[in-house]
Amino acid sequence: MVQICCGDRTKMINPIEIRNLYFKYRGSPDYILKGVDLTVSKGEILALVGQSGSGKSTLLNIICGIIPHIRKGQIKGEVKLWGEEVKNFKIPDIAKRVGIVFQDPDTQLFSPTVEDEIAFGPENLMVERKVIEERIKKVLDIVHLEDYRYENPNNLSGGQKQLVAIAAILAMESDILLLDEALAQLDDQGKERIKETILSLKEEDKTIVLVEHDLENLNIADRVLELRDGKLREYKGW
Amino acid sequence: MTRGFKLDPRTKLIVVLCISTLGIVAKDIFDLLIVLTLSILVAKFFKVDIIRSFKKTKRLLYMLAIIAIIQSIFSSEGEAFLSIGNFTVLSTLGLEKGLQFIMRMMIIIFSATIITTSNSREIVQGFVQWGLPYDIAFMVALGIRFLPLLTEEIKDSLTAIQLRGIEINNIPIRERVSVYSYLFTPILAGVLLKAEKLSIAMEVRGFRAYDNRTSYLVLKMSKWDYLIIFISIIFTICYIVFYFH
Numbered sequence: 001m002v003q004i005c006c007g008d009r010t011k012m013i014n015p016i017e018i019r020n021l022y023f024k025y026r027g028s029p030d031y032i033l034k035g036v037d038l039t040v041s042k043g044e045i046l047a048l049v050g051q052s053g054s055g056k057s058t059l060l061n062i063i064c065g066i067i068p069h070i071r072k073g074q075i076k077g078e079v080k081l082w083g084e085e086v087k088n089f090k091i092p093d094i095a096k097r098v099g100i101v102f103q104d105p106d107t108q109l110f111s112p113t114v115e116d117e118i119a120f121g122p123e124n125l126m127v128e129r130k131v132i133e134e135r136i137k138k139v140l141d142i143v144h145l146e147d148y149r150y151e152n153p154n155n156l157s158g159g160q161k162q163l164v165a166i167a168a169i170l171a172m173e174s175d176i177l178l179l180d181e182a183l184a185q186l187d188d189q190g191k192e193r194i195k196e197t198i199l200s201l202k203e204e205d206k207t208i209v210l211v212e213h214d215l216e217n218l219n220i221a222d223r224v225l226e227l228r229d230g231k232l233r234e235y236k237g238w
Numbered sequence: 239m240t241r242g243f244k245l246d247p248r249t250k251l252i253v254v255l256c257i258s259t260l261g262i263v264a265k266d267i268f269d270l271l272i273v274l275t276l277s278i279l280v281a282k283f284f285k286v287d288i289i290r291s292f293k294k295t296k297r298l299l300y301m302l303a304i305i306a307i308i309q310s311i312f313s314s315e316g317e318a319f320l321s322i323g324n325f326t327v328l329s330t331l332g333l334e335k336g337l338q339f340i341m342r343m344m345i346i347i348f349s350a351t352i353i354t355t356s357n358s359r360e361i362v363q364g365f366v367q368w369g370l371p372y373d374i375a376f377m378v379a380l381g382i383r384f385l386p387l388l389t390e391e392i393k394d395s396l397t398a399i400q401l402r403g404i405e406i407n408n409i410p411i412r413e414r415v416s417v418y419s420y421l422f423t424p425i426l427a428g429v430l431l432k433a434e435k436l437s438i439a440m441e442v443r444g445f446r447a448y449d450n451r452t453s454y455l456v457l458k459m460s461k462w463d464y465l466i467i468f469i470s471i472i473f474t475i476c477y478i479v480f481y482f483h
Contacts, residue, residue, distance in 0.1 A: 092441055092445060092447035095447055107436055108436075109439075111358075116454075123453060124445055
């Protein structure tokens with residue numbers, strides 16, 4: 001089994017490198033991505049913008065291996081995480097170092113309490129109980145859901161559910177964080193808290209890729225790229 | 239909010255097992271009535287909302303009543319209670335068997351509600367600490383979690399149909415069946431999509447990343463758990479021994 005490299009080698013190699021990526025979904029006549037080139041460096045916050053259906057979520061799904069492992073299609077080009085081809089890893093192996101939050105919180109939550117939901121990822125990654133306890137406290141404080149620790153996530157509002165989904169990924173302390181319009185359902189306060197957290201993760205040298213529709217959330221990004229006509233280009237406003 | 243005094247889910251599972259065993263072993267109506275009363279009392283002890291559970295299982299009870307009537311029709315032994323010519327529709331023995339069936343099912347249903355006082359994670363952990371592989375225990379719990387999701391999907395689709403001007407309850411049965419057949423495909427597609435998204439959410443959070451996993455939740459039996467398990471098992475054994483004596 002291929003291991004995602006760690007240690008000194010990661011200092012030299014970029015966390016995400018994509019070269020000449022083409023992709024089309026099974027049954028679709030046209031390519032949605034047509035020669036995407038992207039390099040994201042360690043500790044960088046990259047924002048991706050683009051019209052609906054331009055392929056932003058597809059690109060994130062390719063980075064974290066959902067495509068082609070679960071969702072099938074025709075893929076060409078190179079997608080590398082720390083210099084290793086993504087297609088060579090299984091999704092659970094990628095999950096050890098890459099966290100992704102999706103748009104819809106309802107399909108990301110499956111545990112009976114908020115606490116269990118947050119603990120699920122670290123438990124799978126063999127984190128010790130004591131450390132899990134610390135992480136739960138930390139992330140609940142970040143998302144301001146301390147009072148809901150033992151609540152069923154299904155009984156929370158859409159915004160709160162999304163915060164739980166974000167907290168669950170934050171607790172995994174991944175090196176790469178992918179946020180697919182994860183701030184969309186949050187109120188202004190919630191957005192600000194998550195943005196502050198993203199900035200503090202950057203200080204810890206984590207790599208963050210945001211897919212955003214709300215231009216107000218782009219102020220934390222080091223770089224904003226627009227996905228248009230299947231290619232990435234510098235964002236110059238709509 | 240803190241977690242108050244709680245009994246171990248394994249204790250509840252053993253209690254349910256004992257009551258269900260009694261429900262199956264007991265044969266006459268009087269004994270079944272005692273076991274049913276016992277199961278309701280135990281459920282009350284575990285703070286189960288009996289009325290809510292009863293309302294939830296109301297539809298199931300109608301079905302049980304129909305099955306019981308059919309069973310009693312086909313058990314023609316005993317005194318004829320209702321007959322058409324020479325054919326006995328309902329006999330005393332048939333009625334007794336029907337009642338026994340209803341009571342047995344009610345015992346199982348009420349005792350099973352005791353498990354619902356623990357959440358799925360606790361039940362999974364209970365099985366894991368009994369030696370069942372986590373993957374299997376978790377999949378079973380996830381399957382149970384999926385049932386309300388299916389109900390939700392059906393309700394959403396029915397509401398969508400009603401919002402388009404179709405009064406589902408006021409149309410003839412034949413048209414109603416055809417509306418339901420239209421709903422079948424989108425409901426099935428929706429549920430499959432949700433299942434796929436849930437499995438993706440689990441995998442991206444490292445499910446099966448390693449051969450083992452740690453567990454934040456660790457169940458510990460208290461002296462109350464041991465006492466209740468002891469009483470339940472001894473009571474069940476004694477009841478069975480005296481019953482067959």
